[in-house]
Amino acid sequence: MSKSVFEKIIAREIPADIVYEDDLVLAFRDIHPQAPVHILIIPKKPVVRIGLAGPEDQALLGHLLLKAPEVARRAGVAESGYRLVFNNGRDAGEAVPHLHCHLLGGRALAWPPG
Numbered sequence: 587m588s589k590s591v592f593e594k595i596i597a598r599e600i601p602a603d604i605v606y607e608d609d610l611v612l613a614f615r616d617i618h619p620q621a622p623v624h625i626l627i628i629p630k631k632p633v634v635r636i637g638l639a640g641p642e643d644q645a646l647l648g649h650l651l652l653k654a655p656e657v658a659r660r661a662g663v664a665e666s667g668y669r670l671v672f673n674n675g676r677d678a679g680e681a682v683p684h685l686h687c688h689l690l691g692g693r694a695l696a697w698p699p700g
Contacts, residue, residue, distance in 0.1 A: 592628050592684040606657045610649050613657045613689070622692025623661045623668070627654060633685040637674045654689055663691030671699070 594600040596612055605625055606613035616624040629646050633639050639647060651670075658664040668691030673680040 590632070590682055590684045592626075592682055592686065593632060596628075596630050605660055606653065608653070610646055611653055613653070616688070620688075621690040621695065623663050623690065625657055625661060625689040627657055627687040627689060629685055634683050635674050635680060635685055636672045639685065650687060654687065657689055658691065661689070661691065663689075667691060667695075669695050669699075 589597070589599075591600060595602045595614065602614040604612060604614045606627075610631070611627055611629055613625050613627040616626050618624075627650055629643075629650055631643075631646060633643055633646075636647075654668075654670055655664060658668045661668075668689055671688040671690065672685070673688075
């Protein structure tokens with residue numbers, strides 16, 4: 587099975603503008619930003635999507651969510667506000683089969699989205 591684009595970024599086979607990294611997660615700027623700040627936060631462990639995560643992924647998912655405020659702070663949007671989005675499946679806009687959280691900010695975000 588071939589690697590996803592995110593696995594290639596984790597392995598440094600594809601360049602990315604990395605803004606945060608630790609042993610469990612990697613955060614980098616989206617190449618097609620939908621807001622002035624658009625960062626993807628991904629687990630290094632390949633989990634296809636949030637709907638396929640299992641009980642064994644609980645600590646990893648919690649870690650990813652708890653790192654989002656630090657990524658937002660580093661990106662300068664922690665105080666003004668930001669949105670976290672997980673897409674699950676084709677109809678939700680999922681384009682890469684590797685769980686990822688979109689951190690969006692840098693402007694007022696409309697509600698409802700989509």
